[in-house]
Amino acid sequence: MRLGFLRDCPNGKLDKKQFTAVYKQFYPTGKADNFCKYAFDTFDANGDGSIDFDEFLLAISATSHGDID
Template sequence: MGQHKSRSSGSALSQLKTSTRFTEEEIQEYYELFKYEYPTGKIAVEDFKRIYRKSYVIGDPSSFAEHAFRWLDANGDGTIDFYEYLSAMSVTLRGTLEEKLEAAFNMYDQDKDGAISKQEMHKLFTAISEMFGQRKMEEKLLGGETLDQYVDHMFAHLDQNHDGQITLDEFIEGFKNDESIKALSQI
């Protein structure tokens, strides 16, 4: 995708056009920016944490950044390459509600077993709370509830069959049908 137009870079561009909602021109622009910021073509977890620290200066976004990094690192190699980066940007910027909710579900499902446990939900909300600052999170975003109370409330609402885990279908349905949960997804 750089100056050398090989068959593989052409097929990479074609694959990105097919798998994202970006035009060829947009892909090229994102690629140039990505290569400028990350000349190695990879983002390491520490680089990713630095990105979050620039945006969230009051709290500590490190733990949340690690959760997001694991989600973005689709092939599990410990780095985010351009394909992984652009795929996530496509969902984030132009994805449908269902695609965004599936991405959120995958961030919660840390052990990748296809279900969210209460412990996984608590870990992610703790990371979000650290990112925003615990007091601000409880006062502004959780309606005065403590983090534990909110996670209990949210988990009980989403776990429709009460089996102690939340499936992707339960997660999507719960978010679509509950205004208070939808509001939290706007964080």
């Protein structure tokens, strides 16, 4: 997963737009747009406007136990 993250984000960080695009890959049947805004703001732990790999793993792990709809 880390290699895919670094392939998509060579600088090691996702902005909100990138996060939404990547997150949708994990939940292709869900309507993730509204949820992604909330998730991004929640998991951007240091408030720098980007999510690093560790923050991304927390977001995926915390939301992987159910349907987002």
